[in-house]
Amino acid sequence: MITKQLQIGHTTLSTTSNTVLTREPDREKTLLIDYLSVSFIDAAVADVANYLFPNLDLLVQKSFANGFATVLTNGKIFLHYGSDNDVVLLVIQSKGCRFLESLPLYTWQTFLQKLFDIDKYIEIDHFNFKRFDIAVDSFVKDTLTPNRVRRSFSSGLITSRFHTIRLIEEATISSKTSKGDSIYFGSRSSDLYLVIYNKALESRIQGEWFRTEIRCKNEQANRLIVTLLDEPEDFSTCVADLLQNRIQFRSSVHRKSEIRRSIFAVWYSRYLKYLRQQSLYSGTTATVQGGDLDD
Known part of the structure; x- marks a missing residue:
């Protein structure tokens, strides 16, 4: 049941999601990106969401991250916001990495290059890679x-x-x-x-x-x-x-x-x-x- 829904550009933000996590290993995937966290300084969450994930349905929920009030999420991708200093925190955990890899024509190279180019398309001071895990x-x-x-x-x-x-x-x-x-x-x-x-x-x-x-x-x-x-x-x-x-x-x-x-x-x-x-x-x-x- 959707209890709240917002529209940011082409990104639908609602408040419920079902997530299924598969535990069985894929033996062809031996070298993986398994966690990515990026902070965007002096950025608006709507701009970051529309730029990075224009076609994803994201939910508005209470944030579990310290210092943030709210999060946009589909249960796999998390954009925390509502801090006192206009920081947006992107967190992609293991199941989020596997989700992104499943999207048509997706590659990590194209996504990471898009991150590096973000200041060309939205208003932002700068961004920092907070964490990057290789498995x-x-x-x-x-x-x-x-x-x-x-x-x-x-x-x-x-x-x-x-x-x-x-x-x-x-x-x-x-x-x-x-x-x-x-x-x-x-x-x-x-x-x-x-x-x-x-x-x-x-x-x-x-x-x-x-x-x-x-x-x-x-x-x-x-x-x-x-x-x-x-x-x-x-x-x-x-x-x-x-x-x-x-x-x-x-x-x-x-x-x-x-x-x-x-x-x-x-x-x-x-x-x-x-x-x-x-x-x-x-x-x-x-x-x-x-x-x-x-x-």
């Missing part, structure tokens, strides 16, 4: 997994620019059933934050599904997005180089007294090679170019 999925055991990270950590085989690590296992007390297995590297307040977890366990599905999320903010997010726009064929290599630069898993077989001189573990070298072979899934016209961990 790397693999569907075999011989990959970067929480268990491998734990073993490397306990054996002193990790070198990293990150200063902290958090190892989290979640289970149900009554049944002793494991519900989650995650590793966090770095601080959430830093410009780059790494999460490695068992996606199959989290999603409660059978089989192997492990995910590495590289969560970027501010200037780090901006650099990755510029690479995607200017050199899309090099994007997966850029992501792999970024990961390799931040964290290294060393070999126990050829261990040196100074751990930083030890070569990479064979499995980690294979994982980085696998990552470099992938293509970003960008939309309905995109394809994945190659490589799995069994090659």
Whole structure:
């Protein structure tokens, strides 16, 4: 039932929506944009909505974001507004990313370029990339997994620019059933934050599904997005180089007294090679170019 509806240009804004989230993995989508957040400074929400999403039906609801009163949403795309300083906050979570990719002729390159061109079409002071997440999925055991990270950590085989690590296992007390297995590297307040977890366990599905999320903010997010726009064929290599630069898993077989001189573990070298072979899934016209961990 629609309890309120507004019209902003070609965008219908109403107050109800039904959302269905599918948990099953698409094994062809191995390199994904999984979260995007952008703040628009001194901008009107109607202008931002009409420019970025001219054909979407968006709902008027109470905002769940701190500092904002209201949100326009279809349950997948969120435009928060009603702050004291005329800021509009765009938040696209995982299901929103998959929704955008399902639109006809949509690609991330065209959408992100549209963001960069926004001041040519609407009145705005500037915009900032608040967060940009890249997800790397693999569907075999011989990959970067929480268990491998734990073993490397306990054996002193990790070198990293990150200063902290958090190892989290979640289970149900009554049944002793494991519900989650995650590793966090770095601080959430830093410009780059790494999460490695068992996606199959989290999603409660059978089989192997492990995910590495590289969560970027501010200037780090901006650099990755510029690479995607200017050199899309090099994007997966850029992501792999970024990961390799931040964290290294060393070999126990050829261990040196100074751990930083030890070569990479064979499995980690294979994982980085696998990552470099992938293509970003960008939309309905995109394809994945190659490589799995069994090659």
